[in-house]
Structures are given as structure tokens and as C-alpha cells.
Amino acid sequence: MIHRPLIRRPGAGATALTALFAAVFATACGGGGDPPEPPTEEDPPQSTASRVVSVSYDYDNNGVADAVSTASYDADGRDTGFTFTYTGDGTPDRYQPLPPTNEVDERSYDSAGNLVRSVFRPAGSAVTTMDTSFDANGLPLSSDFTVAPNPTGSFVRVVYAQSGNRLTGATYSLNGTVFAEETLTFDADGRPSVRITTRNPAFGDPPQARTVYHWRTDGQLEQVQVDNEDDGVFETTLQMNYSAGVHVSTVITTTDGSGDLTITAFRDALGRVIRTEHDRGSDGSVDAVITTTWEAGACQPVRMPGLPPFVEERSGGFGATPDGMVGIGCGPAQP
Numbered sequence: 001m002i003h004r005p006l007i008r009r010p011g012a013g014a015t016a017l018t019a020l021f022a023a024v025f026a027t028a029c030g031g032g033g034d035p036p037e038p039p040t041e042e043d044p045p046q047s048t049a050s051r052v053v054s055v056s057y058d059y060d061n062n063g064v065a066d067a068v069s070t071a072s073y074d075a076d077g078r079d080t081g082f083t084f085t086y087t088g089d090g091t092p093d094r095y096q097p098l099p100p101t102n103e104v105d106e107r108s109y110d111s112a113g114n115l116v117r118s119v120f121r122p123a124g125s126a127v128t129t130m131d132t133s134f135d136a137n138g139l140p141l142s143s144d145f146t147v148a149p150n151p152t153g154s155f156v157r158v159v160y161a162q163s164g165n166r167l168t169g170a171t172y173s174l175n176g177t178v179f180a181e182e183t184l185t186f187d188a189d190g191r192p193s194v195r196i197t198t199r200n201p202a203f204g205d206p207p208q209a210r211t212v213y214h215w216r217t218d219g220q221l222e223q224v225q226v227d228n229e230d231d232g233v234f235e236t237t238l239q240m241n242y243s244a245g246v247h248v249s250t251v252i253t254t255t256d257g258s259g260d261l262t263i264t265a266f267r268d269a270l271g272r273v274i275r276t277e278h279d280r281g282s283d284g285s286v287d288a289v290i291t292t293t294w295e296a297g298a299c300q301p302v303r304m305p306g307l308p309p310f311v312e313e314r315s316g317g318f319g320a321t322p323d324g325m326v327g328i329g330c331g332p333a334q335p
Contacts, residue, residue, distance in 0.1 A: 169184060
């Protein structure tokens with residue numbers, strides 16, 4: 001999967017600041033196959049034999065691409081970055097999940113295969129760098145965000161908490177002042193069930209938010225509910241729909257209807273997503289089409305910095321892996 005981060009720069013409000021990190025790996029490509037089973041220490045990540053090479057974005061469903069992402073990989077099949085180019089087709093975009101700016105992003109890994117640096121280079125804007133340190137078990141310890149040029153001198157740090165060799169929380173700070181803390185609780189099967197976000201009131205946001213995750217018996221994510229004020233009202237719900245155990249669509253509903261969206265996936269004979277249709281407003285129209293192209297080649301799953309599960313737009317909707325191991329654009333062998 002080709003990731004184009006939706007980064008929110010540090011600014012007023014703990015919600016926006018927390019999103020700076022949480023959105024770094026948010027995607028809008030709609031590509032990517034289902035990730036391999038998470039590895040254990042005795043069973044290291046195994047490469048698959050096909051991977052995403054490019055993603056084309058038609059933001060007005062007129063058959064002409066408005067933008068394209070192209071991926072690059074290292075010799076071990078790890079995603080090393082991508083180039084996003086927006087050209088537009090001369091007609092207004094009906095649904096534009098990504099900003100219309102060109103961007104080149106880079107990723108680098110340590111000898112253990114941990115994603116230690118991500119650099120985001122949007123055209124005409126400041127460059128954001130994320131540096132992450134890991135422990136011996138491959139769990140992230142902290143992530144630092146720096147921006148250059150940085151006239152305000154702002155600096156964001158995320159420090160992770162862990163227990164029993166899994167991440168259980170994170171603390172977010174801006175220039176040394178904590179603006180949010182997150183804690184995870186888990187169900188009987190060890191999957192994240194509830195995320196509580198506690199915010200610093202000095203940043204002007206509601207003091208607490210609650211996110212609830214619901215999982216299918218086969219281990220796939222079924223629903224995410226977001227209560228931004230922890231008052232019992234879920235402002236946003238993500239519902240994942242399946243057919244014979246295969247994820248086919250996602251429906252997002254919001255209390256005011258402003259964020260309603262339906263994403264439908266189409267797959268090839270190998271089960272890889274090759275096309276997604278995006279219906280803004282969930283009114284039955286197709287407002288945008290995203291097309292994914294695959295190639296033969298090694299592809300390694302990568303542990304993403306941040307608290308699992310990584311609820312991201314992939315496989316035709318929002319999916320997740322409970323422990324954070326993500327097969328970025330990885331698919332089965334081509335015939």
C-alpha cells in the first residue's frame with residue numbers, strides 16, 4: 001500500500017495535535033491486500049510475492065486521473081517511500097480525500113527492519129520528519145516530530161507505554177507540555193477494545209474522548225465508534241461489511257451527516273483490491289474512483305509506530321491488525 005500521510009501541523013487544540021501523529025499513516029489509496037499473519041519473535045516477518053506499484057486517483061469519476069502515487073521498495077521488499085503527483089483534469093473534484101499538492105515521502109529502517117525515520121516533503125511546504133526508537137522486541141519507545149523550516153520552534157514528542165510485550169498507551173507533548181494521553185484496554189482475545197483519550201483543557205478541546213473497537217469472531221475489524229466528548233454519543237461510526245469473510249465495503253456515518261461516506265472494493269482473482277469506488281454522502285453516487293496496480297516482487301510487513309489497531313483505508317475500506325503489523329501493499333504470488 002502506498003501511504004500518503006494526512007498530517008496536521010501543530011496548532012491550537014489537543015484534537016488536532018493528537019491527529020498529527022495518528023494521521024501520519026492514514027491512507028486514501030484504497031489499495032493493499034489483507035496483511036499476512038502477525039509474526040512472532042520465533043517466526044520473523046515473511047515476504048510475500050506481489051506488491052502495489054502505483055495508485056491512480058480519479059476524483060470526479062470521469063475516467064481521467066487527477067493524481068497518481070508511485071511506490072519504491074528496498075531489496076528486502078520494505079516500502080521506502082512514494083511520489084504523489086497531482087495534475088488535475090480541468091474539471092472540479094467531487095471528492096478529494098488528499099490535498100492537491102505534490103509530495104515525495106521517504107522511509108528508512110534499522111538493521112532489525114524497524115521503521116526508524118519517515119520524511120514528508122510536500123511541495124512548497126515545510127518538511128516534516130518523524131524519528132522513532134524501538135526496543136529489542138520491536139516495539140516503539142518514542143517518536144519525535146520536527147519541521148523544517150520551523151520559525152515557531154514547535155516540537156512534538158510521543159512516548160509509548162507497554163505491558164506484556166504490547167503497547168498499552170501513549171503520551172503526546174508539544175514543546176514539553178503534555179496535551180493528550182491515550183490508554184488502551186483489550187478484550188479476552190488480546191485485541192484492542194477501548195481507547196480513552198484524555199486531553200489537556202488548556203488546549204481548548206473536550207477533556208476526554210472514547211473510541212470503541214468491535215471485532216468479528218474471525219479476528220477482522222467489524223466496527224469502530226468514536227465518542228469525541230465521552231458523553232455517550234458516538235459522533236462517528238465506521239462499519240466494515242464482509243462477504244464470505246472478505247471485506248467488501250465500509251460505511252462511515254456521522255451524527256450530522258457531514259462525513260458520511262461509502263467505500264466499495266473490487267478485487268482481482270488473487271483477492272487483491274484493484275479498484276475502490278467512493279460515494280460521498282452515501283447517496284448511491286460514485287464520486288471518485290481509485291485504481292491500484294500490482295507487480296511481482298517481495299513485500300515485507302512493517303510495524304507501524306503508534307498505538308494499534310491501525311484503522312486505515314485499505315482493502316476497500318477501513319481495516320486493522322491488532323498488533324500493528326501491517327503488510328503495506330503486500331499480496332500473494334502472481335501466477
